[in-house]
Amino acid sequence: MAKSKISSVLVSEDLEEELGKQTHKKATTGAELEKLYDDTSGRILQERNDFFLPQIRDFIETERWVNLRPEYQRRRRWDSGRILAWVGPDDDLRPVVEDFRASTRLSDLSFIYRSFYVQAWSAFELFVRTLIISYLEDVSDRANDFDSLKKAKLIERNLYHTGVALQQIFENRSNVAIDFYLIAKNAGTSIPKSKEVILNSTPFGIFLKCPSVDGIEEALKRIGFPKFDWDVVGSTAPVRQAFGTQNTRETVHQIAAFLQDAERTRNNIVHRGEGIRAVSEADVRQGLTIFKVIGDALADFLKSKLT
DSSP states (O other), X not given: OOOOOTTXXXXXXXXXXXXXXXXXXXXXXXXXXXXXXXXSTTSSOOOXXXXXXXXXXXXXXXXXXOOSSOGGGOOOOOOTHHHHTTOOTTSOHHHHHHHHHHHHTOOOHHHHHHHHHHHHHHHHHHHHHHHHHHHHHHHHHHOOSHHHHHHTTOHHHHHHHHHHHHTTSSSOOSSSOOOHHHHHHHHTTOSXXXXXXXXXXXXXXXXXXXXXXXXXXXXXXHTTOSSOOTHHHHTSHHHHHHHTOSSHHHHHHHHHHHHHHHHHHHHHHHHTOSSXXXXXXXXXXXXXXXXXHHXXXXXXXXXXXXX
């Protein structure tokens, strides 16, 4: 089974691009900016390129397009995922942040913490997807005949999600590499009396919702658990300790509230709402801790179903 590695993260392209811009920008005070513009003869200079119609015609005819993003303009980007790859929920973030701040001259610490928070959320999302696929692979290793997988409610699901994956053959919108010919071949084994059904585990993970309560329930439904009981997670000691709760019902309510708020915070940061939420070191630490204990509880639940 997959282990919970919440602190091993991937940074999204748009966030990485934004991080690259921020981490190479030298902090400038308001007074320095005013002096800069006051001392400049043209105050503000705007650059532009003007092309004549014959030039544009030549560009089109010769297919020699203008490179609006030449390589020599691209700055080397600092991937903040390298920090969280080795910062766990029990480690102190402050020395890492201070070192990062000193090396990049980035004055806005809240930007760093927002980046960490989004990456923690993305890691949890990846963990849930990996957990689903790992469970299917373990089930298939134990019993892969038609009757056993039919009893586990995986035959129809396998055909359905394979069909969804095959719909991407002309335009793959799943952001997942799919071997269409292989999954089509494997789907042919999902027939009655088959002694060796090959599950297409990867298609089970495409187009999953975010790891909210509804998203996790949908993911578990895909692998044969249509009515997941959150008491299984809320009753574990590490989850209760993380939330500081005493009983299962209270813990379950706290889990739902936390995941809802975490999703809202992530969306606010990524989609740049009218007012970006402030994220502190405590928020990042809490997120890493709670994502980990919930992930471990989900993994333990699935492990128990394999025995």
